[in-house]
Amino acid sequence: MTVIARRLAGHLARGLVMILVVTTISFVIIRNIPGDPMRARYEKLVEQGMSPDQAERSVAVLYGFMPKGTMWEQYLDYMRGLFHLDLGQSLSVPGAEVTTLLGSAATWTILPVLVGTLLSFAVGIILGVYAAIKRSSKLGDILAVSGSLLHGLPQYVLALLLSAVFTTLLPIFPASGTADVTLEPGLNAAYIGSLVQYATLPVLAYALAGYGGWILAMKSSVVTVLGDDFILAAELRGMKRGIIFRYVARNAILPLFTILALSLGLLFGGAIFIERIFTYPGLGLLLLNSITDRDYALMGGAFLLITVAIVIANIVADMLYTAIDPRVRSGQEAS
Amino acid sequence: MTAPVITGGAPGAPRTPDTPAIPGVSGTRATLRRNFRRGVWRVLRRKPSRIVGVAILGVFAFMGIFGPLLYPARLPRDDNALYAAPSLAHPFGTDFEGTDVLALVITGARYVLLTALVTAVITVALGTAVGLFAGFRRGRWDTVLMRITDMKLTIPALPLLLVLSTVWKFTSAIEMGLVLGLLGWGGVARAVRAQTLSLRERGFIEAARGLGLSSGHIVGRELLPSMAPFIAMNMLIAVTGAVYAQVGLFFLGVLPFDANNWGVMLNLAVFGGGALTTTTALPYMLAPLLAILLLTLGIVLVVDAMDEIFNPRLRED
Numbered sequence: 001m002t003v004i005a006r007r008l009a010g011h012l013a014r015g016l017v018m019i020l021v022v023t024t025i026s027f028v029i030i031r032n033i034p035g036d037p038m039r040a041r042y043e044k045l046v047e048q049g050m051s052p053d054q055a056e057r058s059v060a061v062l063y064g065f066m067p068k069g070t071m072w073e074q075y076l077d078y079m080r081g082l083f084h085l086d087l088g089q090s091l092s093v094p095g096a097e098v099t100t101l102l103g104s105a106a107t108w109t110i111l112p113v114l115v116g117t118l119l120s121f122a123v124g125i126i127l128g129v130y131a132a133i134k135r136s137s138k139l140g141d142i143l144a145v146s147g148s149l150l151h152g153l154p155q156y157v158l159a160l161l162l163s164a165v166f167t168t169l170l171p172i173f174p175a176s177g178t179a180d181v182t183l184e185p186g187l188n189a190a191y192i193g194s195l196v197q198y199a200t201l202p203v204l205a206y207a208l209a210g211y212g213g214w215i216l217a218m219k220s221s222v223v224t225v226l227g228d229d230f231i232l233a234a235e236l237r238g239m240k241r242g243i244i245f246r247y248v249a250r251n252a253i254l255p256l257f258t259i260l261a262l263s264l265g266l267l268f269g270g271a272i273f274i275e276r277i278f279t280y281p282g283l284g285l286l287l288l289n290s291i292t293d294r295d296y297a298l299m300g301g302a303f304l305l306i307t308v309a310i311v312i313a314n315i316v317a318d319m320l321y322t323a324i325d326p327r328v329r330s331g332q333e334a335s
Numbered sequence: 336m337t338a339p340v341i342t343g344g345a346p347g348a349p350r351t352p353d354t355p356a357i358p359g360v361s362g363t364r365a366t367l368r369r370n371f372r373r374g375v376w377r378v379l380r381r382k383p384s385r386i387v388g389v390a391i392l393g394v395f396a397f398m399g400i401f402g403p404l405l406y407p408a409r410l411p412r413d414d415n416a417l418y419a420a421p422s423l424a425h426p427f428g429t430d431f432e433g434t435d436v437l438a439l440v441i442t443g444a445r446y447v448l449l450t451a452l453v454t455a456v457i458t459v460a461l462g463t464a465v466g467l468f469a470g471f472r473r474g475r476w477d478t479v480l481m482r483i484t485d486m487k488l489t490i491p492a493l494p495l496l497l498v499l500s501t502v503w504k505f506t507s508a509i510e511m512g513l514v515l516g517l518l519g520w521g522g523v524a525r526a527v528r529a530q531t532l533s534l535r536e537r538g539f540i541e542a543a544r545g546l547g548l549s550s551g552h553i554v555g556r557e558l559l560p561s562m563a564p565f566i567a568m569n570m571l572i573a574v575t576g577a578v579y580a581q582v583g584l585f586f587l588g589v590l591p592f593d594a595n596n597w598g599v600m601l602n603l604a605v606f607g608g609g610a611l612t613t614t615t616a617l618p619y620m621l622a623p624l625l626a627i628l629l630l631t632l633g634i635v636l637v638v639d640a641m642d643e644i645f646n647p648r649l650r651e652d
Contacts (some may be wrong), residue, residue, distance in 0.1 A: 168614055288589070
């Protein structure tokens with residue numbers, strides 16, 4: 001238990017450092033944007049008859065920190081607001097808190113990413129075992145090369161090809177949105193069915209993007225385990241092939257949980273493309289729109305939330321690995 | 336973006352360390368080079384798909400170098416053939432201005448490939464330097480460098496690029512390549528470090544150290560040559576990562592359309608031409624997609640060959 005607690009503490013510390021780095025990047029960028037939007041906003045409000053004090057407070061609400069004093073004072077003001085979970089207000093959606101917008105968008109990103117990842121994980125692992133067993137055959141070659149190809153292709157290429165096939169040539173899926181706008185949102189069969197229908201292509205895009213990596217990783221891992229002494233011993237004892245492969249799969253799957261974290265991270269990055277192509281209102285599309293709308297408070301908030309999601313994914317994956325691998329759990333050195 | 340990184344297994348037979356006392360050392364090196372070339376050719380011949388991969392990359396290299404020379408600076412337009420369907424004169428049809436789509440792909444390749452090349456060189460140079468240093472020195476240096484690398488890997492590169500695009504417009508291919516390279520070295524560093532840790536315990540490195548050779552010699556003349564195929568693999572993989580990020584940014588429309596390239600084409604086809612709902616602009620969208628698909632396929636096939644060069648034991652399978 002001490003081992004797990006120590007690892008968790010280390011991860012949390014590093015996660016906090018990451019969050020500080022990202023928020024600092026956001027702050028520096030906001031302060032260095034050409035045209036100084038904060039000052040422009042302030043002067044515009046004063047021209048409209050607002051008093052200087054009122055204008056200052058209005059800009060502070062929008063951007064999350066007071067636009068006066070030294071750069072260091074502004075930075076501390078920004079960080080102070082952040083620790084109170086105050087990220088400012090949106091310019092493009094007047095009156096809306098950044099945190100509110102992020103919360104609703106996050107749901108639309110997290111669910112498809114998780115479902116897509118689990119799908120690709122399951123299929124990739126099964127075919128990875130098969131590719132390892134058949135690695136000397138033509139089929140093993142095809143599986144490995146196709147895995148490499150899918151792994152190397154950008155998500156938007158896969159998403160655009162999916163869209164070209166299923167929304168343009170054979171339009172059996174809707175091209176954009178989250179559900180049929182004529183349906184009443186709620187826990188009823190029609191609405192849920194519509195949600196699933198509209199989410200199918202984004203989920204497939206995530207799944208295809210992740211699948212190649214899994215098949216390659218699992219094949220590599222299985223090949224390594226097949227060379228281990230305990231497998232040779234099992235074969236010498238004449239164990240059934242099926243039982244041997246259960247041993248192989250159980251051991252070979254361990255490293256893949258570490259890769260899971262990086263995979264999720266990449267998919268969160270790819271969400272920007274997939275959500276743009278399918279006009280799916282998640283975090284990625286929110287970040288993109290905030291940039292085109294010059295909504296800097298929302299941009300900083302979205303960037304921060306994506307980073308936090310990746311940090312959390314890393315921590316969860318490592319804790320999972322600790323729980324799954326008996327050698328780590330008992331405090332011994334992992335292989 | 337973080338390019339996918341292949342972590343190779345243990346390298347093949349260790350190379351005999353060079354010593355000044357051996358007469359005819361230049362002849363020895365020539366022999367080694369000839370043997371290496373012969374080995375490469377044998378690996379390529381084992382699978383025809385690898386030769387196909389080399390051919391594909393050759394075509395793209397030619398396209399990048401000579402493509403713009405095949406067409407006039409301002410491509411001709413046909414006002415009577417806006418969004419024309421594919422034909423013999425226009426294999427992928429025309430765009431919204433009546434410009435040939437194939438010509439756009441070919442002339443747009445230079446920007447894409449030049450950026451990818453610059454990115455790959457910087458990514459691999461930085462990643463290899465950090466990875467070699469961390470793996471060879473170990474101890475405190477290793478810890479510090481790997482923490483920095485982990486931090487590097489955790490920052491989501493694509494969102495960061497989007498955020499940076501609000502203050503920086505990446506006006507030239509080299510400038511964009513520089514930014515992408517500085518963002519992408521983390522994965523390579525980690526992979527190279529793993530290889531260095533593995534190699535430094537090998538017999539030939541121990542022998543070199545026993546002979547009293549300097550660290551510079553051991554790293555530069557023993558470790559690096561042993562890892563050369565592995566580094567080349569990562570360089571090619573970095574190319575796919577660079578194409579991904581660069582075409583992607585233009586596709587999203589966050590960078591100004593100063594020059595034609597594949598990302599601009601995708602953006603105009605999808606968001607300007609409605610390629611996702613009507614078939615009119617579909618060829619316009621599919622042409623750059625096909626180019627990216629073929630480029631990635633070529634790289635994948637060549638990396639497959641390099642993997643076997645780096646790991647001769649794979650031939651036993």
